[in-house]
Amino acid sequence: MTTDLALLTTAATQWDAAAKDFETVQKAYNSQVRNVGIDEQWQGVARTFAQIANTRTYEQYSAAATEARAIASLLRDAHGQFVELRAKVKSAIADAAKEDMKIDDNGKATWTKRDDPGVKNDPDAATSIPKAEASWTQHIADIVQQFDDADQGVKLALAAATQDSDPNDGITNGFNAKAEGDIEKVEAHEASRLAGVKDPDDKQRAEMMRLMRDNKDKVEFSQTFLADLGPDKAIDYANRLRGQAKGDHKKDYEQLQNGLATTISTATRDPKSPFYEKWRKDLREAGAKNYGSNTSPMYGYQSFVEMMKHGGGYGKQFLSDIGDDIIAAEKKHPSIWNKISGHKDVPNDPLDGLLSIMGKQPDAATSFLDPGADGKNDHLKYLLKDRDWPKWSAVGMAGVKNFDDPTSQLGFGAALEAAATGNVPGTKHVLGGHTEAEARVMHDTINTLNEGHKIGKVHANLRAPLGHMLVDYTSDTHRILAQSEPLYVHAAKEEGTGNVWKAADGNARMAVHPADLARVMREVAEDPAAYAAMYNAERQFAADTMTQTPFGNTEKRLHTIRDASTAFGFYDGVSADLVYDKRDAAIQWARDVSHAVTATSGAALNFIPAEVAKDVAMPKGVKVGADGLNRMVDFAMYDWTKEQIAHANEAAGQDTRRAYYAGQMQVDNLVTEWARRNGHTDLDEPLVMNIIGGAKDKHFMSREQALFALNRNH
Structure with a gap:
């Protein structure tokens, strides 16, 4: 923490000066030594050997200048990294002090108020204080680890820069004519070398983990590393890591999987970089390559997408481009993703896997599926209507038989949502x-x-x-x-x-x-929980709309009630159609819906205020609090669930889809509560009697409209 890091830049300046000195001496050597005898007056074997030696010496001066400048660059790079990391350590220590944490020379955090009387009497202090201290100790340790990783990277780069670039030229311990002055590039080349080691030892594995950890967000490292490997070797490396992650060093190899995925994410965020298009082009070829066997194929895109799941934060353009390329591959090779056997750890549908990644990045999912204002993007239509989703295939005496994949479209569902x-x-x-x-x-x-x-x-x-x-x-x-x-x-x-x-x-x-x-x-509605969530949201929205409508305004009040009755009429039409179709299973469906509705309070749902209130526009993203809207949804749920099951029981035994009216009863319940909260507690009061159930005709008409639409679907 007290080292004078400026010495690094001072040394870098001296190394730059050394490079110029080498070039000056090289010029003198070229004119005064190397050019001797080039006028053809000196002949013979001695001249031939002298010229070879002179040329090699001349080249060593060039190599020396290159090596010196590389070292200067590395020292400046090291200075920048160390200054940044030391500032990070100091900042963390200062932040800890603000929370009364003292960090000792070993990086251990201790809370300075342990002996305060109030703390001694706090029953939770025995666990909360050690937990807080451990958290700060770990935070400091993580930053120190980053410092050590960076230091190891500088050491590696300096060692590489001083290696003889041509050990076979007859010069012992010669200079490095190919010395690299970028630490990240040096580390990337070393990482690509280690990635080719099929069975790394403990030291090699630890170094690879350090390289990935130290450079996870560095574009230069990521692009150089992946360019060295190319998609073909990257996929082969991913396949090996997946297999090794099941062995004795599972956590280490899982970390390396995460590192590989992160390098993909970092390297491909800029689609305009020179690296990007070549990588994508080569990946198209590797993506359709079979890395398995003829009887148990595993194609590159399948493995590549599975590896991508270990990372995140991918660029929108990259995800979209990979999606386009997978679609192009499956159109060119129909049934390519059908799963025959083996490879249980690699899902067969890479497109659905890619979509699951997009499901965690909504902006990328929207970009990929949005048809666009001009309607030219057909991804959504392709996935909803046109795609032949991959199957599981089994080979038997009767030939190949296809089965539905139970995991099919899970990724698509996530991306769509x-x-x-x-x-x-x-x-x-x-x-x-x-x-x-x-x-x-x-x-x-x-x-x-x-x-x-x-x-x-x-x-x-x-x-x-x-x-x-x-x-x-x-x-x-x-x-x-x-x-x-x-x-x-x-x-x-x-x-x-x-x-x-x-x-x-x-x-x-x-x-x-x-x-x-x-x-x-x-x-x-075939999914009771999903239907219940929709029903809950409608109840909440209808209730919120009522509470924001002036109760004393007859016209607006009637409009609000009619809207709710009409909406719930459609829900009852849907319920009636489903119960009729299910018959024997109708009661269980109604119970499942009722259980799902009551399991989560409707008042837990929040809508953007501007989308509830029709007269007042409010800022986007402002939450509606239950107290602010005087929410009234949960007061009569038992009655509703009981009626829901009763109607299902009745409808299941009839040859009709018209028995459901639980939705209108829900509206009546909401209106009754609305009236009560506005001072009308007498249910026999003419006003209350007039408004309760006053929109039954709207409910009936909308239920019939829904049933008509659904009957046409049968």
């Missing part, structure tokens, strides 16, 4: 607030699934993601189903139409025809 919502699946976020690109993905997903005004069977692994997407778009689906707002009605007058536009609050909106939406809702 991320693309439409702008959020990583499974993360908590405010609902709504979409970009136009995200809204186009949602809009075109619904319309593409409804091609020909009839929806085919949606893959089981897509139902939950579709349900989550619809939850996120509840502010739109509520208005689509309500059919009362002109913007939504006029945007989708006919099935298969619709539009995406930017609203005054800066958020995008999307509209589709209610019949198209109902058919997608019906497919989602």
Whole structure:
């Protein structure tokens, strides 16, 4: 910590001066020694050997100058790294001091207030203090490790720079005519050498781990390392690491897998770099190459994408380009990804694997799946309608038989959800607030699934993601189903139409025809939990809309109630159709839905305020608190779940799809609570009697509309 690092730059200046001195002496040697006898007056064997020796000496001066300048460059590089890392250590120590942590000379953290009376009486202190101290000690140790890694890198680079570049030229311990002045490049060359060692010893493995750890975010290292290997050797290296990660040094090899994936991410973030296009071109060839056997093939893209899962933060363009190249490969070689046998640790569908990576990077997923304002990007349509998804194949006496892959489209589902919502699946976020690109993905997903005004069977692994997407778009689906707002009605007058536009609050909106939406809702309803999530979101949105509507304004109050009744009519139509189809399993489905609805409070859902309130635009991303909206969703859930099961029981025994009206009862319950919170506690009061169930005709009509759309689908 007290070393004078400026000595490194002083030494670098002296090495630069040495390089100039070598060049000066070289000129003198060339004119006064080497050129002697070149006028052909000196003949014979002695002259021949003298010229060879003179040329080699002349070249050594050049090599010496090159080596000196490389050392100067390395010393300046080392100075920059050490100054930055020392500042990092000092900053960490200062941050620790702000939290009353003292760091000793060995890097150990100790809390300075251990002996305070209040601490001694704190029952949690016995565990919380050691935990905090250990955390700071580890933080300091991590930075010190970075310092040591950098120091080892400088040592490696200096040693490499002083190696004789031509040990066979007859000069012992000659200078290095190829000396490299960039530490990262030197380390990259060493890493590529070690990557070729099939069974590394402990020292080699530790050095490879250090190289990857020290250079994980350095573009120069990553691109040089990968350029040295090329995609073919990189895939071969990935295959070996995957196998070695099951042995005695599993954690080490897992770390190396992470390192390899990180170098891919770092090296490919700039699609305009000279490295990028050549790497992509070579990867196209390696991606379609079989690294397995004829009976148990494993293609390059399968292994490459599996390795990519160990990293993250990939560039949007890189993910999109790899997606395009995988699609091109499977179109050129149909059934190439069908799994025959073996390779249980490598999924057969690289495109679905790539999509799963995009699911963790919503901006990349949106970019890949967004049809665009001009509709020219066909990725979404290809995946939803046109792609022949890979199968599992078994070879028997009767020939090859194909089976569905149970993991099929899991990655697509994740990417689709991320693309439409702008959020990583499974993360908590405010609902709504979409970009136009995200809204186009949602809009075109619904319309593409409804091609020909009839929806085919949606893959089981897509139902939950579709349900989550619809939850996120509840502010739109509520208005689509309500059919009362002109913007939504006029945007989708006919099935298969619709539009995406930017609203005054800066958020995008999307509209589709209610019949198209109902058919997608019906497919989602096959998954009780996904359907329950949609239902919960609709209940919450309807309740929030009521609480933001002036109760005393008769016209607005009636409009709000009718919208809710109409929306729930569609939900009841979907429920009735599903229960009728399931018959024997209808009761269990209703119980599953009810359990899923009650398992999570509707009040846990947050919508962007501007998408709830129709009269007040609020900033995007502002959360709605339960207290602020006086939320009233959970007060009558038991009654609703009981009615849900009762209606399922009734509908299952009838030859009709018209028995469901639980949704209207839900609206009545919400309205009753709304009235009560506005001072109308007497259910027999004429006003209350008038508004409760006052929109039953809207509920009936929308339920019939949904059933008509769904009956056409049978």
